[in-house]
Amino acid sequence: MNRELIERLAEHLNEVTGFIYPNEVEIHWSILIVVYPYITGLVAGAFILASLVQVFNVKEVQPTYRLALLTALAFLIIAPLPLLLHLGHPFRSYEIFLTPQLGSAMAMFGFVYLWYLMAVLLLELWFEYRRDLVVWSRQAAFPMNWLYRILSFFSTDISEKAVAFDHKAIKIITLIGIPSAFLLHGYVGFIFGSVKANPWWSSVLMPLVFLMSAIVSGIALVILLYMVIAPLRGEGVDMKCLDRIASFLFYAVIVDFTLEGLDFIHRLYESEESIKILSRLATDKLFISLWVIQIFLGMLLPLGIMIAVKSLKFNAELRRLFYFTSVILIQLGIFATRWNVVIGGQLFSKSFRGLTTYKMEVVGIEGLIAALGLLIAPFIILAVFLKLFPASETAEAKEAVSS
Amino acid sequence: MIGRRKFLKRAILFIPAAGLFRHFVKEGHAKPASGGYDPANHLYGMGIDIDKCIGCGRCVEACKTENNVPKEPFFTRTWVERYTIKKDGSVEVENIESRKGKVGEKATEADVLRSFFVPKLCNQCEHPPCVQVCPVNATFSTEDGVVLVDSKRCIGCRYCIQACPYGARYLHPETRTADKCTFCYHRIVKGLLPACVEVCPTQARIFGDLRSMASRLVRFKRTKRIHVLKPHLNTEPKVYYGNLDGEVR
Numbered sequence: 121m122n123r124e125l126i127e128r129l130a131e132h133l134n135e136v137t138g139f140i141y142p143n144e145v146e147i148h149w150s151i152l153i154v155v156y157p158y159i160t161g162l163v164a165g166a167f168i169l170a171s172l173v174q175v176f177n178v179k180e181v182q183p184t185y186r187l188a189l190l191t192a193l194a195f196l197i198i199a200p201l202p203l204l205l206h207l208g209h210p211f212r213s214y215e216i217f218l219t220p221q222l223g224s225a226m227a228m229f230g231f232v233y234l235w236y237l238m239a240v241l242l243l244e245l246w247f248e249y250r251r252d253l254v255v256w257s258r259q260a261a262f263p264m265n266w267l268y269r270i271l272s273f274f275s276t277d278i279s280e281k282a283v284a285f286d287h288k289a290i291k292i293i294t295l296i297g298i299p300s301a302f303l304l305h306g307y308v309g310f311i312f313g314s315v316k317a318n319p320w321w322s323s324v325l326m327p328l329v330f331l332m333s334a335i336v337s338g339i340a341l342v343i344l345l346y347m348v349i350a351p352l353r354g355e356g357v358d359m360k361c362l363d364r365i366a367s368f369l370f371y372a373v374i375v376d377f378t379l380e381g382l383d384f385i386h387r388l389y390e391s392e393e394s395i396k397i398l399s400r401l402a403t404d405k406l407f408i409s410l411w412v413i414q415i416f417l418g419m420l421l422p423l424g425i426m427i428a429v430k431s432l433k434f435n436a437e438l439r440r441l442f443y444f445t446s447v448i449l450i451q452l453g454i455f456a457t458r459w460n461v462v463i464g465g466q467l468f469s470k471s472f473r474g475l476t477t478y479k480m481e482v483v484g485i486e487g488l489i490a491a492l493g494l495l496i497a498p499f500i501i502l503a504v505f506l507k508l509f510p511a512s513e514t515a516e517a518k519e520a521v522s523s
Numbered sequence: 524m525i526g527r528r529k530f531l532k533r534a535i536l537f538i539p540a541a542g543l544f545r546h547f548v549k550e551g552h553a554k555p556a557s558g559g560y561d562p563a564n565h566l567y568g569m570g571i572d573i574d575k576c577i578g579c580g581r582c583v584e585a586c587k588t589e590n591n592v593p594k595e596p597f598f599t600r601t602w603v604e605r606y607t608i609k610k611d612g613s614v615e616v617e618n619i620e621s622r623k624g625k626v627g628e629k630a631t632e633a634d635v636l637r638s639f640f641v642p643k644l645c646n647q648c649e650h651p652p653c654v655q656v657c658p659v660n661a662t663f664s665t666e667d668g669v670v671l672v673d674s675k676r677c678i679g680c681r682y683c684i685q686a687c688p689y690g691a692r693y694l695h696p697e698t699r700t701a702d703k704c705t706f707c708y709h710r711i712v713k714g715l716l717p718a719c720v721e722v723c724p725t726q727a728r729i730f731g732d733l734r735s736m737a738s739r740l741v742r743f744k745r746t747k748r749i750h751v752l753k754p755h756l757n758t759e760p761k762v763y764y765g766n767l768d769g770e771v772r
Contacts, residue, residue, distance in 0.1 A: 122696050129597045130595075130597075133596070138616075139615075139617060142597055142618050143599060143684070143693040144690050148684050148694065149681065206680070208680075208694060208699030209700065212676070212678040213678055215658075215661075216658050216659055216678070220659065221660045226656065227658035311682075315652075317652060317685070317687060317756065318685065469690070470689070470772075471616070471690070473616055473772070
């Protein structure tokens with residue numbers, strides 16, 4: 121028997137206020153399940169930003185196109201890990217693929233994930249990089265030349281016609297990719313939104329709220345990465361690009377805020393049986409993470425900053441500073457959003473008569489250190505990707521794009 | 524006075540008649556496994572007679588022993604809640620297990636409007652949300668109406684625990700798989716009663732076959748005012764409460 125678990129639960133029992141069902145003392149979905157929707161949200165958001173270039177022809181955003189795709193891939197690789205680590209029997213996880221229960225939203229994870237990884241992201245990246253891979257396989261020394269050669273699947277054709285085909289393929293994949301990205305994160309929202317037993321989760325708006333907050337967090341992350349990486353590479357930050365993405369971010373935050381506000385007002389107005397316990401949850405257990413971090417620091421403050429930037433004429437340096445501050449605050453806010461959904465939804469009893477507490481472990485598989493590791497890992501993967509597949513396009517590639 | 528001949532005649536007739544009677548009043552329990560148990564012939568449920576429960580907790584103890592449930596109060600297949608509804612309208616609920624050994628402040632009789640015990644367990648829903656969400660078919664409904672978990676298949680994702688509106692599931696700390704009340708399935712298919720029903724000193728738990736009109740459960744449903752927990756969720760529980768108070772959730 122796990123002594124440490126029992127001691128921890130005995131401690132939890134002392135923190136309970138009111139009445140909760142005995143099996144509710146253990147918080148079943150921990151910090152790892154907070155990390156999971158946060159990471160998939162970043163994937164979906166970064167991809168949607170990348171697709172702006174392809175589908176909507178937003179040329180100003182071009183400098184972040186590859187960065188956004190690679191970011192999406194780096195985070196997508198890590199996305200299943202928190203789920204896997206959380207399972208009671210991780211070695212049985214293959215059952216989800218072999219004998220899925222098709223009525224279960226969670227069983228769809230494997231298929232949605234694989235579809236998105238294989239049919240969308242990797243394919244789009246391959247067509248985007250194919251020309252460069254051919255060029256690099258000719259220029260690079262052993263063994264890198266072989267790596268590029270293998271990754272390009274030994275294709276050699278970089279004629280104008282072939283590159284034009286690549287671009288056409290990318291457009292089609294992006295067209296499929298946008299609904300796929302919506303599916304990837306909307307479905308994560310559905311996992312929570314469809315639990316009728318839990319009034320904090322059960323909402324038809326949940327997939328939409330997840331989706332919009334995903335777009336917000338993904339765009340904010342790409343801005344953050346672009347602002348850090350461009351100067352590191354000795355390139356200046358393209359302010360035209362930055363202003364344009366920040367503008368998209370601004371509108372995405374407004375839509376996200378509206379949806380969350382609608383959800384809030386709807387709950388308050390309907391004022392169902394659960395309203396009393398949910399009010400106590402929001403004002404007591406989640407006061408800091410919901411009102412202070414998610415709504416004030418993560419949403420209202422960045423919105424205020426961006427309104428100020430839009431209405432007042434700041435110089436480039438000040439704008440950069442404000443954007444940088446905003447995107448960090450937004451990341452914090454979206455992480456708090458995930459926390460408030462996942463952990464918040466487990467802090468009240470389904471008897472609606474009491475509240476409990478979540479005490480995060482520090483070490484251990486479901487602890488803070490593991491969660492931080494999972495949050496840092498995608499950045500390391502991204503660094504390797506950027507080293508192997510530079511996001512800044514070669515002069516030749518630029519010509520190809522402009523032609 | 525009846526004569527010897529008449530007595531013998533009646534005695535001989537009594538034997539097949541008693542057999543027939545026994546057949547009619549049969550509780551609908553399963554035949555022993557050797558007799559070929561057919562789940563299609565049964566549909567199990569449980570009645571809880573609120574007025575009879577004295578909150579002794581023997582059912583909880585028996586369940587833990589019978590089903591290898593950890594002794595700690597935060598892992599359980601069944602539990603008993605004590606409700607105290609006071610005259611000022613406030614409601615106090617507690618799990619009788621977690622009160623063991625504690626001395627809390629006691630409400631004086633003058634403050635209390637009514638007080639009662641409510642045994643809880645898996646409701647063996649007709650539309651179980653836990654089965655709906657299980658990604659690998661590890662939790663399933665049997666033909667005879669019981670929701671079970673295949674611990675060899677369960678991956679321990681805990682989605683079913685989240686989906687259960689009644690808090691009836693927990694993750695077994697040893698097997699790391701979801702666990703819940705099975706109506707003591709290993710016993711009922713042999714024609715035995717679930718452990719909690721067997722030990723209840725006041726017969727507050729009534730187990731039976733909903734397909735058998737003569738079962739005690741069907742009689743209970745006929746004679747009591749029946750209510751199920753959280754009917755608005757449309758889970759259609761097969762645990763029926765007699766004289767359930769509106770405060771119980």
